[in-house]
Amino acid sequence: MPEPQQAGPVSGIRTVAAVGTGVIGAGWVAYFLSRGLRVRAWDPAPDAADTLRRIVDAAWPALTELGLAEGADPHAVELFPTVAEAVAGAGFVQESAPEDLALKRSLLAELAAATGPDVVVASSTSGFPMTDMAQEIDDAAGAARLVVGHPFNPPYLIPLVEVVGGERTAAWVVSRAAEFYRHIGKSVIEMDRELPGFIANRLQEAIWREALHMVAEGEATPEEIDRSITDGPGLRWPVHGPCLTFHLAGGEGGMAHMLDHFGPSLKAPWTRLDAPELTTALRDDMVAGAEVSAGGRPMAELVAERDRAVIAVRRAVEAARAAGRS
Structure with a gap:
């Protein structure tokens, strides 16, 4: 139309x-x-x-x-x-x-x-x-x-x-x-297609469901789960999302090295969610996508950007908490 x-x-x-x-x-x-x-x-x-x-x-x-x-x-x-x-x-x-x-x-x-x-x-x-x-x-x-x-x-x-x-x-x-x-x-x-829950809510829901499983099984407390994100991977996500974070985890080899090295762990019992088969097509799509996200920047530049951002986020959060206590 x-x-x-x-x-x-x-x-x-x-x-x-x-x-x-x-x-x-x-x-x-x-x-x-x-x-x-x-x-x-x-x-x-x-x-x-x-x-x-x-x-x-x-x-x-x-x-x-x-x-x-x-x-x-x-x-x-x-x-x-x-x-x-x-x-x-x-x-x-x-x-x-x-x-x-x-x-x-x-x-x-x-x-x-x-x-x-x-x-x-x-x-x-x-x-x-x-x-x-x-x-x-x-x-x-x-x-x-x-x-x-x-x-x-x-x-x-x-x-x-x-x-x-x-x-x-x-x-x-x-x-x-x-x-x-x-x-x-x-x-x-x-988005180019409909997906129930869209993108971000599906990712949030995956973490939320696993959190509920861990609490229900006595594996972790809500406080431990929250701190595992706020003082862990959550500090990286404001500047690099989960895909670019794993791209950096592969070092100079980037996403390709990370998937080739850690791909077998997808079958490990780290979550109640079923992992997709890491096919060649999926691997190649992830590698290509990480390269797009990186925008041609070298790994050292991405690492420096991440480090500056994590320091800034930590300082900002600490300042906000201190202000709330004063």
Whole structure:
């Protein structure tokens, strides 16, 4: 489906609709406001106005420290009594209703009908594929404008957004949503296929499930599990994710050496998850991917970058803890 002719550049979007203003939705509102946008909001909860105000006010000091856009106003938000009124005049819609599939389906159908042909409607769902959520929409053009824009809590502080469309989502919608999020300062993963739980949640869930297994079996305490990450691999992840971390673990041989040397340990009982077969194709994909992540930088440069970052993270965390105790 071609992009509507009336859709202008994302920089021209000055008003956003936030549909659902609980913890995630209100976090989005705070972030949108910090980017100098005006927000039209809707939430059926009787205390929605108080909750929204409390979350925005609590988030504003952090947003101020990160840097506000010109014209940023924490009060440039208005709650409306109906969904249709909230989305009127909005150039982008962020839906953040509770994780109830039936509710998502009916609400997204209402949003598709209430918005214009150039307005992208993004869902903050943490796991539902858009193909499943768009089931109640008969209008192909309406379904084409629906996309997942999955944030991380709190949305005003964590930069990542995973963007992925459903079977009926138009390509221009995925591209426009990703472009809009990047324009307002988000880090975007533009996925090329639907995957339940997306990428980051699946990785989080793998750690979480193994943690529950260890506690249930008396193998580790929650405190030990937390410290194993905060004082262990978690210190490296802010600058190098797990794949680039293992690339460095291979020394000058990089990912190829690491896989060839440690590949057999995939069959060791280190986790309750089944490991995939380390085929030649998988090995080659991992090696090629690590080279892309490294960006052609030599190993010594990557190691120095990692070391600087770990020192900076440790000092920052220690300073934050000390400030909290004072």
